[in-house]
Amino acid sequence: MNSTQTMRLQVDIGVLHQCVEKELSKADLIISNWRISPFSIEKKNFTTAGLYQVRGNAKSGEIDYPWSLFLKIIQPESEEKNDQAHFNYWKREALVYQSGVLNHLPPLIQTPKCYVVEEKSDSEIWLWMEEVKESNLASWSLEKLSLIAHKIGLFHGGYATGEIPLPKEEWVCQEWLASWVAGCDQYAPDASSYYPIVKGRYESIDKNWNSYLSFRQHQNHYFHILKTLPRVVSHHDLSKQNMYMNRELTVIDWQYFSVSGLGEDLGKMFGVAISNDDISIHEAWYYQERLFDEYLEGLRLMGWKGNPLLPKLGFYLSVAFRSAWEMPKLMKLLANSTINELDKVIEKYMTIVEVQMRLAEEADRIIAEL
Template sequence: MDLLINNNTRLPIRNKMDQIYVCMQIIFGEVAFKPLTIICDDLGYNTPNFTTAGIYHLHGLVRTNNEQLPWSIILKVIKPDSAEKEEPQHHNYWRREALIFESKVLDNLPESIEVAKSYLVEEQQDGTIWLWMEYVEGIHAHSQEQFNFIARQLGRFNGSYLTGTGIPDEEWICRGWLKSWTTSSRMYAPILEPYLNILHREKVLSIWEWFQGFTKDIEHKLASLENLPRVLAHQDLSQMNMLLNKDHSESGRLVLIDWQFMSISGIGEDLGKMFGVNMSLGIIPIHEYEVFQNSLFKAYIKGLRDMGWQGDEGLARYGYCLSTALRSVWEVPQFISLVSQLEVDPCNSKIQDRVAQLEGIINIHMKMALEADQLNN
């Protein structure tokens, strides 16, 4: 039977047969195989990470020992972007994930976390890098129970570095992730001056006044995180980057993908990113913000204790609260600009819903910022 190729993308897949065969050889090991079909689909990647050019799914059938077996590969294409993303300590250094795969750093992670296997890292003449990797089956978390399971596994992951596991020391692992992220967020957030005329509204004015006070000493706040116990962190735990098998009990598997933001961070920071980003994306419902806030932290502490860490729980709480609250540098400007748009278009239900969501998120930021201040005194 002739090889059938169905390429539903603009990628030059027919020019990449050697690379595809290398990946298949890793998948099937010493078993002899003959490719029968190759299908390439665009997964429709549309998350605004400026260093990702696309994510694709290659799959099909091979014949082995007179039977047909399926195969799957993920191909991620990364690309250079702005000048600051050429710096290895930028939070979104564009080469970081390629370097992670080449270094095999992910081969030595604690058992609580699993990762997609890297098959091949390939530099292209157009300056992009193609990352060929394992396709991982799994489901995305929706329920509080599932998120709590992930938080506990995250605590075990972070906790292992507090109880003897050595932290990788490669120069391209970010050391000041939140400092870099807040700097970029403030650079690209909406400029607020045109919208300040709406601050006569009591709620908007109170948020603006809090935000001015919170960001006045932001450099001191960011520096305080450097005093926390250090752990290896993922720093991009959005729903799509966390895969669970169908059994999400204590014996289940948690697979984390997209390690572009890998960092050495303070205890609790990774959890703050997970909580904050999944509120922002609308995965955690507004009416459950406070429930999730508390249950995630309890699960995270259990994970830390599982690994034998007996340190001060307040340190983890501080990292968690402050890292969540620091997301306000992006979300408060979004909120104020959208409220201004409602002045012009008051019946726009889409903007109304987003404003309500952001107001709820900012209320959480304010509470967690206050708690962080109290813990730091």
């Protein structure tokens, strides 16, 4: 028996019928056939146990209607993800859809419909969702990324001005970045064990390592400052994989739904984009300036009149803290490298860490000015 047949046996036909009726906006349907197949993506959240496309046909009278759904199966994966305060609390996306909080988001961002949240057991939930029909595989231009940054600014502006109330549910993550950094420290390689091997090999590495140590030693100070910034609803996973941009911006995967400091969400988007090569590392400095300007313009258009250094600080610190994952990765790569010349991967991460530490320095200058 193949996996498709196994999955079919586990599907509740009543739930499937309910989803198809909602998808087609028609009652009294008869599902004539259906099939389920795994859906492959490049990077999957640890709490995602499976992604599937469910397709078929349904009849109403003599008319046959094709339909297509998206099924996401989530599980806790590890003990810490049972904690509601954890950045990757396993039930969060299910609770996001059950609570209806996405229905109250500003209309600047579209989200897929969730037809049914099916709790299979205490440790497994199925999310039956609308399938996004657009493609996000093409490379993104500066213009497209700028438009996205502008829309995120508009989106956050409603919260920053206080016109849109923040969600109060206890499962909404309130300290996402601090929790994520703690997770990096738990699972990333031990950078300090690799540094003695590479010490003195490259002057830039020694400089950035010392900057990194200083930055991490003061991390609680930075986390405290982030909590003083204007608070906004944040997605915290605005990667190319999770965004579809045609006429409107559609965002999927709300597992990291949080209330965070102004600018943090944009910083996460930029940091992930340079890591994933969606932004060339050699153009990173220009891109970060352009994206922030677009973001700030969006905030201004929504009526936010605050100090622009505040969202810039959130943006810079969010990018800088990605070094908690990428500095250990770089140290391990360097320590295990047996060639004298840098390969492209090592050179890329050296440049990424350089950008992160430069933004950490800029953040310190802003803090001193504020």
